Amino acid sequence: MKLVRAILLLLCANVVFAQGTSSFSSPFIEDLTWVEVRDAVASGKTTALYYAGSTEQNGPHMATGKHNLIAKYVAGKIATELGNALVYPVLPFAPTGDAIKKTEHMAYAGSVSISDETFARVARETAQSAEVAGFKCIVLMGDHGGGQAALGGVATELSVQWRKEGIRVIHGLDVYERSSQMAMALLKTRGLPYGDHASIIDTSELMFVAPYAVRLGQRSAANAATGSSGYAQQATAALGKQFIGFKVRAAVEQIRAGCGR
DSSP, X not given: OHHHHHHHHHHHHHHHHHHHHOOOOOSBGGGSOHHHHHHHHHTTOOEEEEEEOOOOOOOTTBOTTHHHHHHHHHHXXXXXXXXXXXXXXXXXXXXXXXXXXXXXXXXXXTOOBOOHHHHHHHHHHHHHHHHHHXXXXXXEEESSSTTHHHHHHHHHHHHHHHGGGTOEEEEOGGGTHHHHHHHHHHHHHHTOOOOSSSOHHHHHHHHHHOGGGBOGGGOOSOBTTTTXXXXXXXXXXXXXXXXXXXXXXXXXXXXXXXXXX
């Protein structure tokens, strides 16, 4: 009996030891311990990805967190493709209108807006945190149109400040702008229309990334009263997969060129 008990204790100890020394792999910093982040950077994961989303109305058929869901998914894919990157948590807010005057998205319930100054400050201080952690190339991206100029300004400012240390800061605009051009070109070849907000493009992307966040029966024609401006009825998850692929490809190509690796 004592022998059996001793064997069981030994087996349990081995299991605990194995669990304690196993490595956990994720591109998302929020999933990792500080020790795992430190070791990942030391082993060569020296590119930091910061991808801001937005909480805003997306018509009657998409959840307000559309940009956040897409941003996290795309950032993870970019990091995996690069092979040397980690992802900072998605900022869920962006400039989306005037809350007092209820302009733009702020005319609709559930939207959240922060100023360009606040948006830029969060990006700047996250980048500073990444620099302190040892990252050598820091990429600032946004999934929402509002705030892109602010991100570009921060990237330029910090690039000048850290140039002597060999640290690069990039405004990853291609993930937003160039991928949109690629998506519109695809729609043109398919003879499909393009809409602006809550349209065939972003609806398709969300149908692919997080189908639970799309209310298929609520997709409607362009209607300013409901916040939708483009052909969501013709969106498909298959198109979304291609559009997401454009985002990843555009970002990876820009980051590799900008980071010099």
